[in-house]
Amino acid sequence: MAILKILKYGDPILRQKAKEVSKISKKVRTLIENMIDTMYANNGVGLAAPQVGESLRIFVIDVSKDDEPYHPIVFVNPKIIKKEGAMCPKEGCLSFPEAFVQVRRYSEVKVKALDINGRPFVLEAKNGELLAYAIQHENDHLDGILFVDHARNIFDATEALKANNLPQLEDDKLLNEEALEELILQKEANSKSEER
C-alpha cells in the first residue's frame, strides 16, 4: 500500500492516450490498490491511472458519502456504451488543486469494464448523479481529455485556473459541444417555465 504522487495540470502524461491493460498482473493489481489509497488520502471521488504517471486504461471511483462505508469501484479497459441527457455540474480534479469549473456532461451513462479480477461488468448511472459525471470525467483522463476542455464558460474557467496558479486553458483542446449545450439550454428553459 502506498500513496502515489499525483501529476498536476501541465504534465504531458495527462494529455496522452492511455494503453489497454492486457493482463491484470500482480503489478497492475498493486497499482490499482495504490490508486484507491491515493484517492482516499486526497479526499477524491475518482482517480485515473495517468494521473499517477501510468498511461493505462484504469480508473477508480468512490461516490459514497462521508457517513457511508468505503465503496471503491475499479474500472479496467472501460468503454462508455450509452450516453444520454445533459447536465452542467461543477467539477474539480486532483490534478487541478482547488480549481472548480462548470462543465457540460451527459446526465446518464452506461459503462462496460473489467473489475480488479478481470471480470466484465456493466454499470449504469442515471439522473445526473455524481457517479454519472465521475465516470465521464475519469474515462476522459484515459484519452488525454481534461475536465476544463468541457468548460461551459471560458471566462470563468480561465479565472478559476488563474486563481489557483494553474497553467492556462489550452484553446486547441476545448471541445465543441453544441448539441450538449442545446440540451442544457432546453433543460434550463423547462425548469424556468416549471417555476412559474
Ligand code: NI
Ligand atoms: Ni480528474
